[in-house]
Amino acid sequence: MKAKRLTMKDIAQMAGVGKSTVSRYFNGGYVKEETRARIHKIIEENGYEPNVMAQIMKRKHSQLIGIITPALDSTTSSRMMMTMDEYLRGQKYTPLIINTNHNELRELMSIEQLRNLNVDGIILIATDLTMAHQKIISQIDIPFVVIGQRCKQGVAVVYDDYRAGYDLACYVAKKGHKDIAYVGVFQKDIAVGVERKQGVQDGLKAYGIDHYHFIETDFSFEKTRQVVGAFLDRHRPTAIICATDNLALACYKEIQIRGLKMPEDISLAGFGGYEISSLITPSLTTIRYENEEAACQGAKAMIDMIQEKDVESQHMVDYVLIEGGSISNLR
Amino acid sequence: MKAKRLTMKDIAQMAGVGKSTVSRYFNGGYVKEETRARIHKIIEENGYEPNVMAQIMKRKHSQLIGIITPALDSTTSSRMMMTMDEYLRGQKYTPLIINTNHNELRELMSIEQLRNLNVDGIILIATDLTMAHQKIISQIDIPFVVIGQRCKQGVAVVYDDYRAGYDLACYVAKKGHKDIAYVGVFQKDIAVGVERKQGVQDGLKAYGIDHYHFIETDFSFEKTRQVVGAFLDRHRPTAIICATDNLALACYKEIQIRGLKMPEDISLAGFGGYEISSLITPSLTTIRYENEEAACQGAKAMIDMIQEKDVESQHMVDYVLIEGGSISNLR
Numbered sequence A, B: 001m002k003a004k005r006l007t008m009k010d011i012a013q014m015a016g017v018g019k020s021t022v023s024r025y026f027n028g029g030y031v032k033e034e035t036r037a038r039i040h041k042i043i044e045e046n047g048y049e050p051n052v053m054a055q056i057m058k059r060k061h062s063q064l065i066g067i068i069t070p071a072l073d074s075t076t077s078s079r080m081m082m083t084m085d086e087y088l089r090g091q092k093y094t095p096l097i098i099n100t101n102h103n104e105l106r107e108l109m110s111i112e113q114l115r116n117l118n119v120d121g122i123i124l125i126a127t128d129l130t131m132a133h134q135k136i137i138s139q140i141d142i143p144f145v146v147i148g149q150r151c152k153q154g155v156a157v158v159y160d161d162y163r164a165g166y167d168l169a170c171y172v173a174k175k176g177h178k179d180i181a182y183v184g185v186f187q188k189d190i191a192v193g194v195e196r197k198q199g200v201q202d203g204l205k206a207y208g209i210d211h212y213h214f215i216e217t218d219f220s221f222e223k224t225r226q227v228v229g230a231f232l233d234r235h236r237p238t239a240i241i242c243a244t245d246n247l248a249l250a251c252y253k254e255i256q257i258r259g260l261k262m263p264e265d266i267s268l269a270g271f272g273g274y275e276i277s278s279l280i281t282p283s284l285t286t287i288r289y290e291n292e293e294a295a296c297q298g299a300k301a302m303i304d305m306i307q308e309k310d311v312e313s314q315h316m317v318d319y320v321l322i323e324g325g326s327i328s329n330l331r
Helices: A008-015 A019-026 A033-046 A050-056 A075-090 A104-116 A131-139 A161-174 A190-206 A221-234 A245-257 A291-306 B008-015 B019-026 B033-046 B050-056 B075-090 B104-116 B131-139 B161-174 B190-206 B221-234 B245-257 B291-306
Strands: A064-069 A094-099 A121-125 A144-147 A155-159 A180-185 A213-217 A239-242 A267-271 A285-289 A314-317 A319-322 B064-069 B094-099 B121-125 B144-147 B155-159 B180-185 B213-217 B239-242 B267-271 B285-289 B314-317 B319-322
Touching: A008 A019, A008 A033, A019 A033, A064 A075, A064 A104, A075 A094, A075 A121, A075 A291, A075 B094, A094 A104, A094 B075, A094 B104, A104 A121, A104 A131, A104 B094, A121 A291, A144 A291, A155 A161, A155 A291, A161 A190, A161 A239, A161 A267, A161 A285, A161 A319, A180 A190, A180 A221, A180 A245, A213 A221, A221 A245, A239 A245, A245 A267, A291 A314, B008 B019, B008 B033, B019 B033, B064 B075, B064 B104, B075 B094, B075 B121, B075 B291, B094 B104, B104 B121, B104 B131, B121 B291, B144 B291, B155 B161, B155 B291, B161 B190, B161 B239, B161 B267, B161 B285, B161 B319, B180 B190, B180 B221, B180 B245, B213 B221, B221 B245, B239 B245, B245 B267, B291 B314
Parallel strands: A064 A094, A064 A121, A121 A144, A144 A155, A155 A314, A180 A213, A180 A239, A239 A267, A267 A285, B064 B094, B064 B121, B121 B144, B144 B155, B155 B314, B180 B213, B180 B239, B239 B267, B267 B285
Antiparallel strands: A094 B094, A285 A319, B285 B319
């Protein structure tokens, strides 16, 4: 028995995807491997002739790209958004930005809202990719790029947080520090809360340091001042490594108000390479991630996906260790 | 002769406004005085009975508010956007942000784009209100709020830039400084480029200082380092006043790399009150504008306009002079 001729809509329904995904499939554009296989199977079984449909179907572009950011006042996010904005505008797209203030629910809602505004694609500056995120990303029918966290379901631009953490910890340990505190964030942020921390831990271990003080905070300056201040009132390590430069600046303030000298009394290091980190005296030793490069790669991947070119599913972006004067040499 | 019964659309066309403006007129909502008079006149002359229409007409809200910002990496804009975002979300609105990177044409296009996305209102963080802006603002048929610049055609939240400039200049002059440089920006930014500068100039004059060095830059850190560096190679004033803290930080870097001490060799002051200004040593003397207050007032005015309450056309927001250690006392 020959199967009836299917419409694009039928295929989309049977495959559990949007019509535009089916369209991209026919046009040779970006479709996730698993989805591609599913559509292929449906067509195989039903004898559909795609070429005619492919010519009829023309997707209407809005020339809008949604960008979802966890904050509007973070140096890293701001840098990335400015770079993406210029890149995307150079390609005749207008970025529409939605801020979520680190709120997961808002993030999920924003994806829906942007989809309803008919954007041509969505870039998520991610801090926490939950199961709910992954489900939405695997189902969405427009190009989706994640920056800053690994994402099995889509295209992601990531930093090598583990190796950066490892390198910075080794650098500090090499200078002879043994009593070290690490100021980090919650584990649901996989990149910063888990990988970066694990890198630091393993780097210290490589130098025989099995014990370190772990101080957990969130990304805020004030909260960090409180928890680090309370810690410094009980104990003074020779060095503090912070998960971000912003946290390091909060520590710097607490060090200063206690009349301690940096790096003589206490050494300090961070991750971020913010401009301000080079303005304090002495300047901060920090890992500078190539945020602009990450933003460029993310924006380029988005345009490539819209233009239905082949796109690698994971892009790795580099970093450099900037030596400031904030780590004393105890050897 | 009795005029024919007009439709809402007719009135809108005759008045040169959108249908929703006419609707707000009938519902007693916010309509500019001049527009209100025009609509009133048309109705007077045509014997229209509004109450029926008012009941029929129901405007569909998108629950989206557009925010247009000149930058995503400016402390002031970031602060304001974060505050507005929280406030508007508290009122069940989602802010959609468009960045223009100080590009006037993009600003004008963004207004149009947001209008097409059916936002319920637009908030513009303004740096330069041209005739083209004023024309669009006077014609747009949804609530429009301007922050940071005066605006005759709509609702504006402004800082008293003249008085802030005057106060800071008096503070510096009182400390005995006579050889003073002012690092400012282009005049098309009326608030910063004209009013703030005029305030500084008049404040100095009040202390008998008729001559000062004017160094023009844009808002960028790098450009400012260049022009101030070139100036310092020719001449060393006893004090530099900068139009923003960001410009002051660029000066600070140039002062540092020349091996000069602050404030002994050279004093420095800015406008902005950024967190980082208190982290450098000594901390910067600066004018802290109440950006969060401005953002709150702007967001509140927007919600009030959407809810068709009375809104004042100009809101003035305060500032404080934060005394750091960056101005030496020469008396």
